[in-house]
Amino acid sequence: MKNINWFHYAAPQTFYGLAGKAWPWFAVLATAFMVAGLWIGFAVAPTDFQQGEGYRIIFVHVPASWMSMVIYLAMAFWSVLGLTFNTRLSGMMTRALAPTGALFAFLSLWTGALWGKPMWGAWWVWDARLTSELILFFLYLGYIALTSAIDDTRRSDRAGALIAIVGAINVPIIYFSVKWWNTLHQGASVSLTQAPSMAALMLWGMLLVALAFWAYSIALVLYRVRTLILQRDSHATWVHELEEVTR
């Protein structure tokens, strides 16, 4: 395991096999972590003394928000790799990541609204975190719209990579500007940071669900990238020699 030749797996043909072997394992991991995390979250973790049972949505909400940000970073990472090394696989990875990232951003907004209504009495407040999560969702949509509007795969990958990098540079700027904008307009009506320190058990539940989301994303992205590889290499001989294609 010491010397893995990473460039060997940069070829779609070899990565296709690796991804095929890996994704079921990540799917199993995701299920196991999810069951454990939700079991702790719903059955074991104590009721919060301030928020009652309603706080339990934290076990989905916080990991989904984390994941939406991690996936954008991963997209930027693959974009930089793709533009510097000019590898085809990087573009496919970025494209495979985008829908999952958008899903998590949406999930985070949705669960946030569901949580906000009983706790703050409003579905939506113009808090810095909420606003920047919404903008992150828009950035995902922009990436998906741009890449799907360009038919030429090479051009759409490179254009998508550029907008993903520009977006990644902008995310911190947007976050801080919205934060200052918010503090200028009104005192922070909502602060998640000053919540009482969390019980260790709640933290465990959240971490397990976060791990489950990681494994789920990896499994899904690997599966999706396999489909993309098949689509794009459908003219290649090696695809036609595959068992699942000839069958």
Place this chain on the structure above:
Amino acid sequence: MSGGAFMAVLRRDVLLALRRKSEVLTAVFFFVVVAALFPLGIGPELNTLRLVAPGVLWVGALLSSMLALQRLFEADYRDGTLEQMALSPTPLAWLVSAKLLAHWLVSGVPLVLLAPVLGLQFDLSTDALTTLTLALLLGTPVLSLVGGIGAALTLGVRGGGVLLSLLVLPLFIPVLVFGAGAVEAQASGLGAQAHFSILMAMLLPAAFFSPLACAAALRIALE
């Protein structure tokens, strides 16, 4: 020599825009009409109007600069001028910065000049008008610079216009926040100095990096 090329592209683009006045004027009138619609929607209460004026004028400026953005590279792309620019010994990014400057002169400066007049309709004080104009003067170039990247990426793409807004408008948010915030800070007695500094801090890196990103995007489109 490259300074000569810069000036040549700048003059050419400004001249072309002035020869086709209707396109420039459309974006400007759009700005005026949007600004005039808001009081009709909100109601003529001057206290409310004074509060929303900076935001309304800034959002109007964002949208109207979006209209002009679509034409930034389109004509040159279609008739092959852009390819010649990419092939020329002068760096493409340098020529692109001339185009972006020309675009700002044609689409941004009229908005800056009109804003105080429209601000009067919203009953803004002289101080507020000065702040608003200065903020627009610092902020509108950023709109042209960042928007240019989007315009280059969506060159010749299906449904380019709507796509461009979806790509670029989220990236305009910091400019909007500090541009409109400057007037409010000034009105509340805090002074707009900090906002101007931040707008400048956005303008300078954008002026340096955006032509490079635009050039990269154009090369992708020209491949």
